[in-house]
Amino acid sequence: MKKTGMLVRGALLAAVFIVMSAQAVLADDTTRFVPGTKVNGIGIGGLTVEEAKTQIEGFYSAEYKLTIKEKDGKTETLKGGDVGYKAAAPEGLSAILDEQNASGRVSGPSADNSHSVNMSVQFDEGTLTNAVNGLSCISGSDIVVTQNAHITAYQEGTPFTIIPEVQGNNVDKEKVLALIREAVKSGSSEVDLAATGCYVTVSVTAEDAALKDLCDTMNRCRDMVITYQFGEQTIKLEGETICTWILGSTQDGLVDVNYDMAAAFVKSMADQFDTAGKTRAFHTTTGKDLNLTGPYGWKIDQAGETASLIAMIRTGQSQLREPVYSKKAQDRTTDWGNTYVEIDLTNQHVYMYKDGALAWDAPCVTGNVSKNYTTPEGIYSLTYKQTDRILRGEKKADGTYEYESHVDYWMPFNGGIGLHDASWRSKFGGTIYQYGGSHGCINLPSAKAQTLYDMVYTGIPVICYN
Template sequence: MQNKKKKRKKKNQKMVLWSSLGVLFAFLLGLLIAGSVYCSSHFIKGTIINEIDASGLTMEELESRMREYVLTVRERTGEGSYITETITGDQIGVTVSNTDELNGILKQQNILKAISSYIKGEQQVYTVENLYAYVDSALMTAILKLQGFQESFVVEPVDAHISEYDAENGYRIVPEIRGNVLNQTKTIQTVETAVDALLTEIDLEKAGCYEEPSVYADDAKLTERLAQMKQYTDLRIVYHFGQQEEVIDGSVLSGWLLVDEETNKVSVSEEKIDDFVVMLRKKYDTIFRSREFQTSYGKTITIEGGDYGWWMNYSQEQEQLKEMIRNGESGERIPVYYQTAAVYGSQDYGNTYIEINLTAQHLFLYVNGEKKMESEFVSGNAARGFDTPAGIYGITYKEQDAMLVGENYETPVSYWMPFNGNIGLHDAIWRDSFGADIYKKSGSHGCINMPYLKAKELYGEIAKGTPVICYYLDGTESEQTIGQPDAEKAQAVVDSIAKIGTVTKDSKKKIERARQLYNDASAEQREYVTNYEVLTAAEEAYQSLKK
């Protein structure tokens, strides 16, 4: 009985096994049949046709995808934001033109190849000639209609650069503007490639289709150039001309800068510096210019001639200013002058000057606006053509005990104050009177002859550079004269003897001069020489030193 049960159980187990195997076989057969049916109508995973991923698509779906094709194009605005536009298959006239080869690909597929591709991740790559087509001109039209090619939409790229100089902020780097100018050739190529591959979107910026600036704000060369420019425009050089001021600062220097594009070196135009100094000279030099002058006679006159006034040595000033700028030095600057005047302005002679009325033969000395002295004089001999020239001059130098030498004379004077070449003020102890019209027939060779004591007084009050204002003024003719008595003439001898001082081997000239003045004096004048014994003693002492 037990054996029968065992046999029955074993038989049942075999029947279940065969039934299971039958079901599995039927399932696998059905799967194989279904897979074969699927492979006959769908492209298997990994199928790439003309760079189009056709995995899982039926031929109808692939055709539909090609016919309903839409390409989304991402573009950049001029402000840096983004927009998108589309190019559709309808716009460019897409047509499917080779279905035979597509059917051939489907026929080549089988379930085993599908399973292998799925497991191994293999790709089946096909190139189908004339798979689909589009109208080239239609695509070109669609591309050129993109916003990126419309003039109103386009912003040109601008390189980062250094700004114009601003008085408040100076120079600064202006950042670049990327803009959105498309490179037409690159853009057309990029879109055509995308359409050929049936890509659904492209980014023109990522594809490198835009013209970009060549210089950016962080450019090392630009930063270095800015630093050099600021080094100059941070300078401040100030000239003072009386109440007026001339300033060389960034607003001026910015117009003088030169940039060598090859070396990136910044320099200052020497021509501009030269022009600036020439401007200063023309504006502030007063030498050889006419001036208005208020005479002591109440009349304002215009005085021409003379060499008094500000006279800039502009060539040296140009070089020194260039050096100052090159060295990066700020500060106040005084120009280099050949000659200066008392003050700046049209009345550059100031309020300390010698006023000489050649018509009245009368002079005045003003010191700080106050009349200090006045005197008659004798000027150049008009009859002989030695008229003293009008004009404004300056005392060239002062000298005591000078010898005036001419073509036919040698005349010793005690106080010599030249102002116009060989023309000057000096004492004239050989004259008995001064003023009126003496000069017309008995005048000098052009100098201003003065009484001894007046010349001595004047000499003590003036300095080198003191203005001398000479003019003729009709209506001021005078008959007034002053005399020069023997006592005053003798004073020149007394003073000359007094100057000998302690006798040394170097005293010869002083002794000889005093002796000459004494010998030239009249008997009446000698009576007023109170220190004659000093002269004789000095002569004896000097002779002793020679032994």
């Protein structure tokens, strides 16, 4: 027995000697990493650079897995094969070996020979995305969706109230995908969804002051009335209708109003009350009743009024208002009111009424019918007035104009068509216009034109008819 024990001890000593000798050899072999060397947790001690590269690539390609830490101690794992993973060891391995050789090839328990390097990896983006979407933290059946405190949808006869927040366990899928993509790229073995802010958190609670103010405003909307005034007629927009337009709140914490519904309401008012461009009845000085149209009249600025209406709703305050107009007439009952210029194209006469009474009149000459310069009918308004003006026709190829006429009093109302003095004429009225008329303007005797010029103003209605 004694002899046997001595033999065993001898064998053990021999084995230890062999190991120590081998380590000594490795420690002295400058082509190999010192014992205990690890890169990204993978042991490469005793290997050459090429062998270490094979070892690391083989590990990552075959053994790589990413542990995903979730809430409540849950974890999930993605393997390299789940994402089409392939890895290539970095060029930095040679630098690690060079550093070990330069520092005396220190090894053993007291030596820190652990290194971290970024891996050059490839993976299939589509496969990765599908794998992430399949994680239970994204598509699992036990997901509770986080919800901010919010205001109830409108229900007829029921006040708006605040629904409390819910802190769930759902994640921001795009954040998770980006986090895992970067982890796979770098060869990391673990990610923590909570630590990296991937879980959706409550940002608005039931105690939020802005939310409470919004709820109060929305409830005021239930009782508000916006009354639109159109002369003696009114249109009322009731709170119960307004509340059906409310979508909730904007990012700025304002009442979010359905723009299309508000715009449709404004359009309905425009359809009913706009007169510009529509046919209207006009009673002439000679006693005729004519149906005329033209650009003059009332016209709601629909975009402007929709914006104003939404702003009013957000106050929760009842209001009486006129809409925003892009065009206004003088009167709501009769657009032209009782002060206007009337041009009788058939009888070649112009009248000016002020406060319902005839204040001025004169014979005229209008557009030459035989040359297709007929002055157009319509309801217009004076664009502006100007003295000492040269009127020009179309410019010809030689640089001259079709005609050039100096006038002392110029009063346009329909583009280039206007009232003006015509000192070159000695006669007015009658049938002159049929063959010797103007280019479309209303020619007046000089003295009469001066008097009219002093009486009219920008915007006064001008009504032409046959």
